[in-house]
Every structure is written in C-alpha cells, then in structure tokens.
Amino acid sequence: MSRMLLLVPTYNESASIELLISRIKSIRREVGELIDGEVDMLLIDDNSPDGTAEIVRGLGEGWIEILHRSKKGGLGPAYVAGFRYGIAKNYDFIVEMDADLSHQPEELLEMTKPIAEGRSDLAIGTRWMPGGKIVNWPISRQLISRAGTTYARIVLGIKLRDITSGYRVFRSKVLKSIDLENVESKGYGFQIEMALETLRHGFRIEEVPITFVERVDGVSKMNRAIVLEALWKVTIWGLQRLIKRR
Numbered sequence: 645m646s647r648m649l650l651l652v653p654t655y656n657e658s659a660s661i662e663l664l665i666s667r668i669k670s671i672r673r674e675v676g677e678l679i680d681g682e683v684d685m686l687l688i689d690d691n692s693p694d695g696t697a698e699i700v701r702g703l704g705e706g707w708i709e710i711l712h713r714s715k716k717g718g719l720g721p722a723y724v725a726g727f728r729y730g731i732a733k734n735y736d737f738i739v740e741m742d743a744d745l746s747h748q749p750e751e752l753l754e755m756t757k758p759i760a761e762g763r764s765d766l767a768i769g770t771r772w773m774p775g776g777k778i779v780n781w782p783i784s785r786q787l788i789s790r791a792g793t794t795y796a797r798i799v800l801g802i803k804l805r806d807i808t809s810g811y812r813v814f815r816s817k818v819l820k821s822i823d824l825e826n827v828e829s830k831g832y833g834f835q836i837e838m839a840l841e842t843l844r845h846g847f848r849i850e851e852v853p854i855t856f857v858e859r860v861d862g863v864s865k866m867n868r869a870i871v872l873e874a875l876w877k878v879t880i881w882g883l884q885r886l887i888k889r890r
C-alpha cells in the first residue's frame with residue numbers, strides 16, 4: 645500500500661481548476677491501482693484574489709486538501725511548502741502539476757511507471773524528446789525554452805532534455821534527502837535547482853514524453869524576472885561547478 649500526493653500550486657486559476665479536478669478524478673483509480681494505493685491532492689493557493697481556493701473548497705472532494713498561503717510568493721516556495729506537507733503526512737510519491745491544464749492528468753499513469761516499477765526516483769515530463777509535443781506555443785516561447793535548456797545542459801553538464809519542465813513525479817525519499825531550507829529559486833530556476841539536487845544526491849531521473857498544451861484560460865505568471873533569475877542562477881551554479889573541478 646503506497647500513497648501519492650499531487651501538488652497543484654495556484655494563483656488565480658479559477659477558470660481551469662474545476663475541469664482539472666474533474667480530469668484528475670477520472671484517472672485517480674487507475675493511478676491508484678498502479679501504485680497499489682491512493683492518490684490525494686493538495687492545492688497550494690497563494691490567496692488568489694479570484695477565489696480559486698473557495699471554488700475548490702466548494703467542490704467538497706474528500707481527497708483534496710488546501711494549503712492557504714497569505715500572499716503570492718512564487719512557484720518555488722509554494723512547492724517547498726507542499727513538499728514539507730507531503731513528507732510530514734508520509735506520502736510515498738509526490739507529484740508536481742500545473743493548474744492551467746498544460747499538464748495532462750491522463751499522462752500521469754505513464755509518468756508514474758518509472759517510479760512504480762522501480763527504475764527511477766524522479767520522472768520528468770519532457771516536451772523535447774521523441775513522443776513529446778507542445779501545443780499552441782508561439783515560436784518565440786519555444787525558442788526561449790529550448791535555448792534555456794541548452795544553456796543549462798552545457799553550463800551544468802547534465803543530460804536532461806527538458807530541465808524546466810514542471811510535470812514531475814518524485815519518490816519522497818528524494819525530497820527528504822534534499823535540504824529544502826536551501827532551495828531558494830522562485831520560478832523556472834526552481835525546477836532546474838531541484839533536478840540538480842536530485843542528481844547531486846545520486847538519484848536516478850527518467851524523462852517521459854508529454855504533450856504540453858498552452859493554457860486557454862487565465863494568464864501566465866511567467867515574466868522577465870523569472871527568466872532572468874533562472875539564467876543568473878544557472879550561471880552561478882555553473883561557475884561553482886568549474887571552481888570545484890579545479
């Protein structure tokens with residue numbers, strides 16, 4: 645018997661959250677059978693002014709809890725709070741999934757296989773590999789994502805093909821090993837930092853192809869500061885790596 649916790653961070657996702665939850669509901673049993681246990685969800689809401697958390701509370705689904713945070717603090721800190729919750733409640737597997745329907749709940753089964761079958765400690769949903777796809781992203785955004793991943797691969801010396809992807813299944817022991825206190829990135833840098841830490845502790849990562857669908861409703865919280873933070877952090881981590889090798 646093992647338990648999985650799906651973490652869904654939200655800031656103003658009232659337009660998509662109900663459909664997301666109904667789609668998760670449809671796949672819960674199948675994923676539960678694969679892991680021989682149960683799948684719960686934690687909404688991590690940064691006091692969304694559009695009432696995202698109230699909508700979820702109103703749905704009254706017994707398998708969903710809500711973690712209320714007082715103000716918008718970035719994706720990284722929201723996930724760190726969720727990781728702590730999942731560890732404290734003894735979940736075996738912890739999942740990261742966006743709330744805007746960019747990550748398909750139906751793909752969670754394939755994402756979970758490497759973990760459930762014992763091949764891997766972290767599964768990353770990857771857009772840039774055979775079988776992976778991006779729907780509705782302008783060329784400009786595809787270029788930013790690809791250039792970012794290529795830069796990080798070279799500077800950090802890691803072979804991942806989609807290092808900023810936010811669709812992930814962690815074995816909890818990975819998160820217990822990482823010093824979450826020191827994970828400081830807020831945006832895309834957060835996903836890179838978590839992948840780096842996972843590898844640094846000797847854990848195995850497997851990439852699974854996913855179809856990423858750009859949001860139809862609501863607005864992206866990505867901004868220039870988040871991209872710059874990631875660039876800056878990767879550069880610093882790369883320099884630290886160079887110094888260590890000397």
Ligand SMILES: Nc1nc2c(ncn2[C@@H]2O[C@H](COP(=O)(O)OP(=O)(O)O)[C@@H](O)[C@H]2O)c(=O)[nH]1
Nearest residue numbers: 653654655690717718719722742743864865866
């Ligand atoms: N709790 C919380 N969630 C956030 C924050 N910023 C982004 N998110 C959520 O993180 C997920 C990905 O954000 P999104 O804006 O779609 O980023 P994009 O896909 O890169 O454009 C969504 O579910 C957002 O609601 C934040 O500051 N706090």
Ligand SMILES: [Mg+2]
Nearest residue numbers: 742744746859
């Ligand atoms: Mg999005």
